Amino acid sequence: MAIRDKIKGHCNGSISKLFCLSPLIRSTPVIRTLFVSTEVNDVVYPPWPPNRNGFRLATFRGVLDAFTAGEMISVAENPFKKPPDAFLARVDPVTDEVWDIRCVDPQPGIRCLGSFAEKDTFIALTWGYREDFDPEDWPIEINRCKEKWKELFGTNPPFRGKHLDEYLSGNYYAV
Amino acid sequence: MKSGISQADLARRLGKKPDRVCKMLAAPGNWTANTASDFLFAISGAEIKYGISYPLDEAPRNLTRPEWLDSPQIVSTNSAFIKLSIQEDQNLKVQMWPPVRVG
Numbered sequence: 001m002a003i004r005d006k007i008k009g010h011c012n013g014s015i016s017k018l019f020c021l022s023p024l025i026r027s028t029p030v031i032r033t034l035f036v037s038t039e040v041n042d043v044v045y046p047p048w049p050p051n052r053n054g055f056r057l058a059t060f061r062g063v064l065d066a067f068t069a070g071e072m073i074s075v076a077e078n079p080f081k082k083p084p085d086a087f088l089a090r091v092d093p094v095t096d097e098v099w100d101i102r103c104v105d106p107q108p109g110i111r112c113l114g115s116f117a118e119k120d121t122f123i124a125l126t127w128g129y130r131e132d133f134d135p136e137d138w139p140i141e142i143n144r145c146k147e148k149w150k151e152l153f154g155t156n157p158p159f160r161g162k163h164l165d166e167y168l169s170g171n172y173y174a175v
Numbered sequence: 176m177k178s179g180i181s182q183a184d185l186a187r188r189l190g191k192k193p194d195r196v197c198k199m200l201a202a203p204g205n206w207t208a209n210t211a212s213d214f215l216f217a218i219s220g221a222e223i224k225y226g227i228s229y230p231l232d233e234a235p236r237n238l239t240r241p242e243w244l245d246s247p248q249i250v251s252t253n254s255a256f257i258k259l260s261i262q263e264d265q266n267l268k269v270q271m272w273p274p275v276r277v278g
Contacts, residue, residue, distance in 0.1 A: 004243055011244060020244060026235030033241050121241075 003117050003156045007035060010152055017152060018123070023065040031070025032168070033121040037148060040112060040124045056103075056129070060110045063087070063103040067122065074175045075164055083175050091142055097158035098145050113145040115158030120169050123158075125149060178218045188217040 010018035019041045021034045036044065044061045048054035066087075067073065076082030079092040084104065091098040091113065101124060103110040108130040114123045125148040126141065133141060149158060161167045164174055180188075186196040199210065206214075208223070215221050 008244055020240040022236075022239035025230045026239070027230045027233035029236060030239050 001156075003153060006153050006156060007117060007123075011035070021064060021068060021124075023069055024061065025065070028065065028069045030068055031120075031171070032068050034064060034068045034124060035117070035121070036064075036124045037126070037152075039148075040127050043127065053129075056106060056110060059106065060103045060112070060127070063101060063110075064112070064124070067101065070171050073168075073172045075168065075172050076175050077164065086175050088172075091138075096142065096146060097160055098142050111141075113141060115145075115149055116161075116167050118159050119161075119167060121159075123149070123152075125152075180218060185214075185217055189213060 007018060010016065011020060017038060018035045019038075021036050021041070021044065022030055024046075043057050044064060046058070046061075048057045073087040074083070074085070076086040076089040077094075079090050079094065082089050086102060089100045089102060091100050097115050098113055099115060099122070101112040101114070101122075103112070110127060111130055111133055112124050112127040114125045117123050126145045128141060159167070164172065182196055182200070183193050186193040189196060191199075199206070199214075212223050215223060
Protein backbone atom coordinates (compact mmCIF):
# COMPACT_ATOMS: atom_id res chain seq x y z
CA MET A 1 0.00 0.00 0.00
CA ALA A 2 1.27 3.45 -0.87
CA ILE A 3 2.45 5.53 2.04
CA ARG A 4 -0.16 8.21 1.33
CA ASP A 5 -2.91 5.62 1.75
CA LYS A 6 -1.41 4.57 5.09
CA ILE A 7 -1.21 8.18 6.23
CA LYS A 8 -4.84 8.69 5.22
CA GLY A 9 -5.82 5.57 7.09
CA HIS A 10 -4.06 6.72 10.24
CA CYS A 11 -5.49 10.24 10.03
CA ASN A 12 -9.04 9.34 9.11
CA GLY A 13 -9.46 6.08 10.97
CA SER A 14 -11.80 5.60 13.92
CA ILE A 15 -8.82 6.02 16.24
CA SER A 16 -6.43 8.53 14.72
CA LYS A 17 -2.79 7.68 15.05
CA LEU A 18 -1.53 10.59 12.96
CA PHE A 19 -2.63 14.20 12.90
CA CYS A 20 -2.03 16.76 10.19
CA LEU A 21 -0.70 19.79 12.01
CA SER A 22 -1.63 23.14 10.50
CA PRO A 23 -0.38 26.43 11.99
CA LEU A 24 -2.16 27.71 15.08
CA ILE A 25 -2.51 31.09 13.38
CA ARG A 26 -5.08 30.05 10.82
CA SER A 27 -4.17 32.72 8.29
CA THR A 28 -0.65 31.35 7.92
CA PRO A 29 -0.12 29.72 4.53
CA VAL A 30 0.65 26.02 4.66
CA ILE A 31 3.65 25.32 2.49
CA ARG A 32 5.06 22.11 3.96
CA THR A 33 3.10 19.22 5.44
CA LEU A 34 3.66 17.97 8.94
CA PHE A 35 2.00 14.92 10.41
CA VAL A 36 2.45 14.25 14.10
CA SER A 37 1.96 11.16 16.19
CA THR A 38 -0.40 11.06 19.16
CA GLU A 39 2.61 11.54 21.42
CA VAL A 40 3.55 14.82 19.73
CA ASN A 41 -0.02 15.94 19.17
CA ASP A 42 -0.72 15.69 22.89
CA VAL A 43 1.75 18.49 23.73
CA VAL A 44 1.41 20.98 20.88
CA TYR A 45 -1.95 22.54 21.63
CA PRO A 46 -2.71 25.26 24.16
CA PRO A 47 -3.34 25.79 26.96
CA TRP A 48 0.15 24.95 28.10
CA PRO A 49 0.96 24.92 31.81
CA PRO A 50 1.93 28.35 33.15
CA ASN A 51 5.49 27.36 33.94
CA ARG A 52 8.84 27.03 32.21
CA ASN A 53 8.00 23.75 30.51
CA GLY A 54 4.74 25.24 29.25
CA PHE A 55 6.72 28.05 27.67
CA ARG A 56 9.11 25.53 26.14
CA LEU A 57 6.23 23.54 24.64
CA ALA A 58 4.65 26.68 23.22
CA THR A 59 7.98 27.54 21.62
CA PHE A 60 8.19 24.00 20.29
CA ARG A 61 4.80 24.50 18.64
CA GLY A 62 6.13 27.70 17.10
CA VAL A 63 9.03 25.75 15.63
CA LEU A 64 6.70 23.15 14.13
CA ASP A 65 4.52 25.92 12.69
CA ALA A 66 7.61 27.54 11.17
CA PHE A 67 8.21 24.29 9.31
CA THR A 68 4.65 24.07 7.97
CA ALA A 69 4.57 27.77 7.12
CA GLY A 70 7.52 27.21 4.82
CA GLU A 71 9.81 29.58 6.67
CA MET A 72 13.52 29.64 5.89
CA ILE A 73 15.15 26.81 7.82
CA SER A 74 18.69 25.56 8.25
CA VAL A 75 19.31 21.90 7.53
CA ALA A 76 22.32 19.90 8.67
CA GLU A 77 23.08 16.75 6.71
CA ASN A 78 26.07 15.71 8.77
CA PRO A 79 25.02 14.53 12.25
CA PHE A 80 28.50 15.15 13.61
CA LYS A 81 29.08 18.57 12.11
CA LYS A 82 26.17 20.88 12.67
CA PRO A 83 25.85 24.35 14.13
CA PRO A 84 24.12 24.51 17.50
CA ASP A 85 21.18 26.40 16.04
CA ALA A 86 20.42 24.07 13.10
CA PHE A 87 16.66 23.77 12.66
CA LEU A 88 16.60 20.32 11.10
CA ALA A 89 19.36 17.76 11.33
CA ARG A 90 20.01 14.23 10.25
CA VAL A 91 20.54 11.77 13.06
CA ASP A 92 23.25 9.13 13.06
CA PRO A 93 23.16 6.64 11.36
CA VAL A 94 22.01 8.58 8.31
CA THR A 95 20.88 5.40 6.55
CA ASP A 96 18.01 5.15 9.03
CA GLU A 97 16.59 8.39 7.63
CA VAL A 98 15.72 9.68 11.08
CA TRP A 99 15.70 13.48 11.28
CA ASP A 100 15.57 15.79 14.23
CA ILE A 101 13.53 19.00 14.40
CA ARG A 102 15.48 21.05 16.88
CA CYS A 103 13.83 23.59 19.12
CA VAL A 104 16.95 25.24 20.51
CA ASP A 105 15.60 28.31 22.25
CA PRO A 106 15.12 28.51 25.20
CA GLN A 107 18.00 26.28 26.24
CA PRO A 108 17.93 23.40 26.90
CA GLY A 109 15.60 22.87 24.00
CA ILE A 110 13.29 20.17 22.75
CA ARG A 111 14.08 17.51 20.19
CA CYS A 112 11.51 15.96 17.90
CA LEU A 113 12.44 12.89 15.88
CA GLY A 114 10.76 11.68 12.72
CA SER A 115 11.23 10.93 9.05
CA PHE A 116 10.15 12.26 5.70
CA ALA A 117 7.29 10.42 4.00
CA GLU A 118 7.87 12.31 0.76
CA LYS A 119 9.19 15.66 -0.38
CA ASP A 120 8.05 18.45 1.96
CA THR A 121 6.13 15.97 4.10
CA PHE A 122 7.55 15.16 7.52
CA ILE A 123 6.20 12.68 10.04
CA ALA A 124 7.09 13.78 13.58
CA LEU A 125 6.90 10.71 15.76
CA THR A 126 8.63 11.23 19.10
CA TRP A 127 9.81 14.15 21.16
CA GLY A 128 11.69 14.85 24.35
CA TYR A 129 13.30 17.53 26.44
CA ARG A 130 16.92 17.93 25.39
CA GLU A 131 18.21 17.49 28.94
CA ASP A 132 16.71 13.99 28.95
CA PHE A 133 18.74 13.03 25.88
CA ASP A 134 22.07 11.94 27.31
CA PRO A 135 24.54 10.63 24.75
CA GLU A 136 23.76 7.07 25.77
CA ASP A 137 20.03 7.76 25.39
CA TRP A 138 20.18 8.82 21.75
CA PRO A 139 20.26 5.26 20.33
CA ILE A 140 17.26 4.41 22.51
CA GLU A 141 15.36 7.46 21.27
CA ILE A 142 16.27 6.72 17.66
CA ASN A 143 15.09 3.14 18.06
CA ARG A 144 11.86 4.36 19.60
CA CYS A 145 11.30 6.55 16.57
CA LYS A 146 12.10 3.71 14.17
CA GLU A 147 9.75 1.37 16.02
CA LYS A 148 7.01 3.97 15.84
CA TRP A 149 7.56 4.27 12.10
CA LYS A 150 7.40 0.50 11.70
CA GLU A 151 4.23 0.34 13.77
CA LEU A 152 2.53 2.93 11.54
CA PHE A 153 3.95 2.13 8.13
CA GLY A 154 5.10 -1.47 8.31
CA THR A 155 7.34 -2.26 5.38
CA ASN A 156 7.14 1.22 3.83
CA PRO A 157 10.54 2.77 4.49
CA PRO A 158 11.02 6.47 5.17
CA PHE A 159 11.62 8.64 2.13
CA ARG A 160 15.22 8.64 1.03
CA GLY A 161 16.73 11.31 -1.17
CA LYS A 162 20.17 11.84 -2.60
CA HIS A 163 20.25 15.58 -2.02
CA LEU A 164 18.50 17.99 0.29
CA ASP A 165 16.45 19.37 -2.58
CA GLU A 166 14.80 15.98 -2.84
CA TYR A 167 13.54 16.41 0.73
CA LEU A 168 12.60 20.05 0.65
CA SER A 169 11.43 22.07 -2.31
CA GLY A 170 12.77 25.38 -1.09
CA ASN A 171 13.41 27.98 1.57
CA TYR A 172 16.15 26.12 3.32
CA TYR A 173 19.91 26.39 3.49
CA ALA A 174 22.38 23.63 4.17
CA VAL A 175 24.62 24.10 7.18
CA MET B 176 33.97 42.50 2.64
CA LYS B 177 31.35 41.15 0.18
CA SER B 178 29.83 44.59 -0.38
CA GLY B 179 33.06 45.71 -1.99
CA ILE B 180 33.93 48.39 0.54
CA SER B 181 36.67 48.02 3.09
CA GLN B 182 36.14 48.15 6.83
CA ALA B 183 38.17 51.36 6.83
CA ASP B 184 35.77 52.95 4.33
CA LEU B 185 32.80 51.69 6.32
CA ALA B 186 34.25 53.14 9.50
CA ARG B 187 34.77 56.49 7.78
CA ARG B 188 31.19 56.51 6.52
CA LEU B 189 29.88 55.61 9.96
CA GLY B 190 32.10 58.13 11.71
CA LYS B 191 33.55 55.42 13.93
CA LYS B 192 37.05 54.10 14.51
CA PRO B 193 38.01 51.07 12.35
CA ASP B 194 38.75 48.88 15.38
CA ARG B 195 35.28 49.67 16.77
CA VAL B 196 33.64 48.69 13.45
CA CYS B 197 35.73 45.51 13.37
CA LYS B 198 34.48 44.59 16.84
CA MET B 199 30.88 45.31 15.93
CA LEU B 200 31.06 43.20 12.78
CA ALA B 201 32.51 40.36 14.83
CA ALA B 202 29.55 40.34 17.22
CA PRO B 203 26.38 41.10 15.22
CA GLY B 204 24.34 39.37 17.95
CA ASN B 205 24.58 42.52 20.03
CA TRP B 206 23.25 44.83 17.36
CA THR B 207 20.21 46.95 17.84
CA ALA B 208 17.83 47.78 15.00
CA ASN B 209 19.46 51.21 14.81
CA THR B 210 22.91 49.68 14.41
CA ALA B 211 21.69 47.44 11.60
CA SER B 212 20.06 50.45 9.90
CA ASP B 213 23.24 52.50 10.18
CA PHE B 214 25.42 49.76 8.75
CA LEU B 215 23.04 49.00 5.90
CA PHE B 216 22.80 52.65 4.92
CA ALA B 217 26.55 53.13 5.18
CA ILE B 218 27.24 50.06 3.06
CA SER B 219 24.66 50.39 0.34
CA GLY B 220 22.52 53.46 0.89
CA ALA B 221 19.54 51.23 1.62
CA GLU B 222 17.21 51.57 4.53
CA ILE B 223 15.19 49.01 6.42
CA LYS B 224 11.44 49.39 6.26
CA TYR B 225 9.31 48.00 9.03
CA GLY B 226 5.68 47.04 8.84
CA ILE B 227 3.14 45.51 11.11
CA SER B 228 0.45 43.00 10.34
CA TYR B 229 -2.29 41.35 12.33
CA PRO B 230 -2.31 37.67 11.33
CA LEU B 231 -4.90 36.82 13.97
CA ASP B 232 -7.35 39.19 12.28
CA GLU B 233 -6.75 37.82 8.81
CA ALA B 234 -9.05 35.28 7.23
CA PRO B 235 -8.12 31.66 7.88
CA ARG B 236 -6.66 29.71 5.00
CA ASN B 237 -8.90 27.24 3.25
CA LEU B 238 -6.06 24.91 2.41
CA THR B 239 -4.56 23.76 5.68
CA ARG B 240 -3.79 20.17 4.75
CA PRO B 241 -2.85 18.40 1.55
CA GLU B 242 -5.76 17.82 -0.81
CA TRP B 243 -4.94 14.16 -1.20
CA LEU B 244 -5.65 13.63 2.49
CA ASP B 245 -9.33 14.42 2.05
CA SER B 246 -9.93 13.09 -1.44
CA PRO B 247 -12.19 10.04 -1.43
CA GLN B 248 -10.47 6.86 -2.39
CA ILE B 249 -12.22 5.01 -5.20
CA VAL B 250 -11.53 1.30 -5.09
CA SER B 251 -12.67 -1.32 -7.55
CA THR B 252 -14.43 -4.48 -6.47
CA ASN B 253 -15.21 -7.69 -8.28
CA SER B 254 -18.77 -6.54 -8.84
CA ALA B 255 -17.73 -3.25 -10.35
CA PHE B 256 -18.23 -2.77 -14.04
CA ILE B 257 -17.80 0.06 -16.43
CA LYS B 258 -20.87 1.23 -18.24
CA LEU B 259 -20.25 2.92 -21.52
CA SER B 260 -22.86 4.84 -23.34
CA ILE B 261 -22.48 6.89 -26.44
CA GLN B 262 -24.66 9.92 -26.34
CA GLU B 263 -26.30 11.42 -29.40
CA ASP B 264 -23.58 14.00 -29.68
CA GLN B 265 -21.07 11.14 -29.87
CA ASN B 266 -19.35 12.15 -26.64
CA LEU B 267 -18.15 9.12 -24.78
CA LYS B 268 -19.55 8.92 -21.29
CA VAL B 269 -17.84 6.64 -18.77
CA GLN B 270 -19.62 5.63 -15.61
CA MET B 271 -18.37 3.30 -12.90
CA TRP B 272 -20.87 1.34 -10.85
CA PRO B 273 -21.11 0.89 -7.96
CA PRO B 274 -18.97 3.80 -6.79
CA VAL B 275 -17.27 2.59 -3.65
CA ARG B 276 -15.89 5.23 -1.35
CA VAL B 277 -13.46 4.46 1.40
CA GLY B 278 -11.96 6.75 4.00
